[in-house]
Each structure stands twice: as C-alpha cells, then as structure tokens.
Amino acid sequence: MNRIPMLRQEEHTELYLFSEAIKDRRYFRKIPMKLLLEMLRLSQLVMLSQDEQLVHEGDKDPPEMYILLHGSLMVTSQGEFISRLESPGDVVGEQAILSPEARTMTVTAEVDSRVLAFPNDVFRVAEEMSHIPAIYLSFASILAEKLRITEAQAKLRRNARPQGNATPPCIAIVDIDSRERRVIRGTLSTLWKEMKIVEYASPKEFIETPAERRFDLIILDPLYNHDYHDEQELLEALGESVGLHNCPVFAVSEWCNDESNREKLAQMGIGDFLGRPYSTFDLRHKLSAFKVAYYRQRELEQVEHAADTDRLTNLANRRRMDEFLDALVTLYPEERQPFSLIITDVDNFKHYNDTHGHQMGDVVLASIAAILKRSVRRGDLAARFGGEEFVVLLPKCDKPAALKIAEKLRQAVEEEEIPYQEQQPSGNLTATFGVATYPFDAENVDMLLKRADECLYQGKEAGRNVVIGAEMLQSTAA
Structure with a gap:
C-alpha cells in the first residue's frame, strides 16, 4: 500500500478537499476548520487496492487510527463480519490506540480506497507539558465518541444472537442445485454434529420464509434465476431478507469469482465468499472458521447473559x-x-x-x-x-x-x-x-x-x- 505523509504537503490541495469531505461528519462537526487542517497534517494518506488488508488480526505493529476518505472497508473478527465503513469520515482503529496489544480485527478494502492514518503518538501528551494542546483534546474527543458508538453497536449485535444452550445452531443452505446443497450439507455434518440444517431450493423460497425463523449462519448461492425480473431485483430482495437474521452470511457460487459481484455482495452485508469450483479443503476451512467463531461467541454471551x-x-x-x-x-x-x-x-x-x-x-x-x-x-x-x-x-x-x-x-x-x-x-x-x-x-x-x-x-x-x-x-x- 502507498503512504504519503501529509505533514510535507503544506500546499496540498487535496488536504482541503479531505477536510471538506469530513467536516460535517459526526466526529468532526464541532472542530474548527483551521484546527481540523492541523490535525490532518499529522496523518499519512494511505491508498489501498481492492482486497488489500489495512489491518490484519494478530498483528503487533504500532497501532493507528484511520479515517475513511473514499471507498469501503470491511471489519471482521475471528471470521465474523463486524461492521462496514463506507462514508467519508468513518473511523476505525480506536480500540488499538487504547489497548495496543495484538490487533483483534481485520480491516480489508472492499474496493480501491483511501484513508488517513494517525500514529499512536498523536494521542499522547508529554509529562513535562504545562497545558494540553487543542489538537490532543480534539483527538481525545473523537476517540471517546467512536468508542461510545462501537460499544453501542456491540450491545445491539450481542442481543441479535440467540441466548442459552437449549437450541442447537440453525443453518440455512440456499441453492437451486440439489447436488451442491448435498455437498455442503455433508461437509457440515462432518464438522458440526449438533446443528439443524434447513434447505431452500431457490432464493425466492428463502426470501418468502417467515421472519420468525432464525438462523445462525446462511450459506447461499445468489445466482440469478427466473423468479425475478433481473439480477438487481434479486439482490435487493436477498439483501433485505438476510438482513433480518442478523447472522453471518457465506456466499458459495461461481458468481463470486467476479470481483464486481463480490463487491455487490459485500454491500449487502455478506461477509465471506467462495467461488466455484472449490476444493474440499477450502470449504471445510471456511465452515470450520464459522463454527469456532460461533461457539467462542456463545461462551462469552452465556456469562454476560446470566448477569443481565x-x-x-x-x-x-x-x-x-x-x-x-x-x-x-x-x-x-x-x-x-x-x-x-x-x-x-x-x-x-x-x-x-x-x-x-x-x-x-x-x-x-x-x-x-x-x-x-x-x-x-x-x-x-x-x-x-x-x-x-x-x-x-x-x-x-x-x-x-x-x-x-x-x-x-x-x-x-x-x-x-x-x-x-x-x-x-x-x-x-x-x-x-x-x-x-x-x-x-x-x-x-x-x-x-x-x-x-x-x-x-x-x-x-x-x-x-x-x-x-x-x-x-x-x-x-x-
């Protein structure tokens, strides 16, 4: 990835464009323009290609906070979709600033993207300083507000998952090809003994399922069929339907081999993809990751559930x-x-x-x-x-x-x-x-x-x- 230090760009016209793009966003609207420009000069402009990782889970590099300028970033943790940044002024990386151990998330560019990266030292105040600079106070305010939002999103996500041990996980397989459904079902059965599988022979059949039915994982092939007028109508209906379930969605399809199609799916909230044809190992590896993430999350939630x-x-x-x-x-x-x-x-x-x-x-x-x-x-x-x-x-x-x-x-x-x-x-x-x-x-x-x-x-x-x-x-x- 390419990095350009903004400190050296005193007359950089893009610096003013960047400030204009984010000045009215939630984290920046109270910051005077002059101060905002000073803050941005402390950053580096990072240019990412599609599918390039900005942060990798487990990394121990010096932490940074990032502000999105253009594009779309997907945030995942332990294989599970967490959030998406797609508006100028969206912020990510604040937790690493406060807890600079190994990174707990992966941030990936879904399309060619540009971000501003702020190193950890801009959030520090030297002990010998007699007063706290306005820039530091502004960064502290951004961190505090972003943490409030991150914690709020986490509370809503946690509530969207089923509580307790009474019900085994329920997995939906949506595919018009019965042979493909059989392959996925067989692989799941070897990996995940305690589960329930519900099969749908078409996207239309899945979309018409009552919202009361709850899934913990949806595996689907979004390949267009004649139940809908066109591909866009199908994708819109699928996006609305999968959004009701608040669970990971895994697309397995020949359609996923095309980057533009993966981008469309990512915008729907689908967090992982596998193109066809695929190897047995790749399918098992993906499904194993979902299983590990599912049970790890359930253990944490059971402790929290008892207290609440x-x-x-x-x-x-x-x-x-x-x-x-x-x-x-x-x-x-x-x-x-x-x-x-x-x-x-x-x-x-x-x-x-x-x-x-x-x-x-x-x-x-x-x-x-x-x-x-x-x-x-x-x-x-x-x-x-x-x-x-x-x-x-x-x-x-x-x-x-x-x-x-x-x-x-x-x-x-x-x-x-x-x-x-x-x-x-x-x-x-x-x-x-x-x-x-x-x-x-x-x-x-x-x-x-x-x-x-x-x-x-x-x-x-x-x-x-x-x-x-x-x-x-x-x-x-x-």
Whole structure:
C-alpha cells in the first residue's frame, strides 16, 4: 500500500478537499476548520487496492487510527463480519490506540480506497507539558465518541444472537442445485454434529420464509434465476431478507469469482465468499472458521447473559434494558433509524395475586414473558421493567410496525391458556400496551419511557386490553 505523509504537503490541495469531505461528519462537526487542517497534517494518506488488508488480526505493529476518505472497508473478527465503513469520515482503529496489544480485527478494502492514518503518538501528551494542546483534546474527543458508538453497536449485535444452550445452531443452505446443497450439507455434518440444517431450493423460497425463523449462519448461492425480473431485483430482495437474521452470511457460487459481484455482495452485508469450483479443503476451512467463531461467541454471551437476566422471567433485567436503550439513542444520529418502545402491564394483576397467591402470580409473569420472548424479532429486546410491567425495545422499527407488533402481543396474551384466568374481573387474563417511537414522540430516553407509560395509563383508563400509541395521546389532547 502507498503512504504519503501529509505533514510535507503544506500546499496540498487535496488536504482541503479531505477536510471538506469530513467536516460535517459526526466526529468532526464541532472542530474548527483551521484546527481540523492541523490535525490532518499529522496523518499519512494511505491508498489501498481492492482486497488489500489495512489491518490484519494478530498483528503487533504500532497501532493507528484511520479515517475513511473514499471507498469501503470491511471489519471482521475471528471470521465474523463486524461492521462496514463506507462514508467519508468513518473511523476505525480506536480500540488499538487504547489497548495496543495484538490487533483483534481485520480491516480489508472492499474496493480501491483511501484513508488517513494517525500514529499512536498523536494521542499522547508529554509529562513535562504545562497545558494540553487543542489538537490532543480534539483527538481525545473523537476517540471517546467512536468508542461510545462501537460499544453501542456491540450491545445491539450481542442481543441479535440467540441466548442459552437449549437450541442447537440453525443453518440455512440456499441453492437451486440439489447436488451442491448435498455437498455442503455433508461437509457440515462432518464438522458440526449438533446443528439443524434447513434447505431452500431457490432464493425466492428463502426470501418468502417467515421472519420468525432464525438462523445462525446462511450459506447461499445468489445466482440469478427466473423468479425475478433481473439480477438487481434479486439482490435487493436477498439483501433485505438476510438482513433480518442478523447472522453471518457465506456466499458459495461461481458468481463470486467476479470481483464486481463480490463487491455487490459485500454491500449487502455478506461477509465471506467462495467461488466455484472449490476444493474440499477450502470449504471445510471456511465452515470450520464459522463454527469456532460461533461457539467462542456463545461462551462469552452465556456469562454476560446470566448477569443481565431476570431470574423469574428469563428476560433482560432493568440494567440491560437501560444499556440497550442508551445504545439505540447513541447510534441514532449516525444511522437515522427510528426505534420503538412498547410497555405492557398485566391487567388486574393484583386481583389475581391476592386471589391465587404469589406463586401463581409468578406463573402468570413467566407465561407473559414467554409470549414476549417467542413473539418478537431477532434483535429486539424484551425486558422485565418491574413488578408486572414489561418493556419491548424494537430497533429499526417505526410507529406503524410497532403498533402491529404490540397488537400481535396483545392477542397472544388474550389467547394464552392461563390457570384461573376465567376468575379475572373481565373473565380473562389480558394485558394493556403503550407504544412510543424515537425520535418522533420523544427526544430522550426518559421522555420516551414517559410517553409510553402515558399511553399505557390511557389504555387502562379506556378499559384495558388495548394498544395505545403516542399519537393517540396527541389527538386526545387536541
């Protein structure tokens, strides 16, 4: 890779173009232009060719922080896709600056790309200095903000994976060629004894699979077939479908032999490729890497899950809910994706508890929790809020979709067979739901919870067993 020191480029016209490209991005918008130019002069311009690695996992080279100027970078760790940088001003490498041991990730250029590299020493202040330079404070601010975003993304990714040991991993194989599906299935069977395989004879069949089915790995051949008008329509439908599963996607196809096709797949979020024809070793090696990464991640998550889980309901506890909410708010300025919050309360729960005792009350709470857990999408978070109240957090979910999900939950509770439900005042055990969406109904977490709770209260006043959205409060107030 080629490197050009910016310090020697006092009159470098590109330096001004670089600053213009990133000055309005999240990490730089508060930095004066003059100071931003001084910061950029401390960097090196790095030019990467397609598929060239900027950082390699395990390297012990001096750490650097990188700012993307042009192109697309894919970040992976232990064979698993982590994130993609594709907008000018995106930052990567901040964790290595703070913890300069061996690198824990690989950063690869998906297309010809340009980045600015900042060495570790620009983040240090000499002990003998009597004041902290403005440049250092600006770099420290960038590091702090990037770490907040990285931690928030990690929380959302962790929540998207299944918890516990009860269910073996589920793997989808999508290929129109039954012989190829048989080869992949056979290789998986020799490597991965405890698993479930679901086969799809076409991309269309996979795309039409209900979103409730959850996969831990998707292996697909995106080769175009006549179920779609053209290749672009197929890729768009596939991209939307695989995105719902929040899991690694592995493309195995003759189509992957072409670099431009691999670029299209990478933009869809597909993290690894294997062209056909391939050797048995290459297929086994790729699948083995997925297996190792899967179980390593599960072990870490099981420890974290125990600390973040309500024992009675096996849902997230209040601490994890608060952290998840903070992560969603942190990521909103970058992703501009609304998210919704549903709060629900068991109707007349005190009457049930007083009549049948606390043990039966616990049965009710566990039953409601099970309904929430099996009914939400992968990546959503169901939590016990306190007492008989529960909260469901829905990332990337607008108000109409959230209201539909809440109504689905309401019906599920109403239809659930619960002991002694006929003795409730309404003749059945039900729940009331309040729904609010960020940022349209609230500008911060506290207000979002308050708005959803107001909806819940109005639902109770309206007779219980209903779903109320924040816009209904607004219309009522008017």
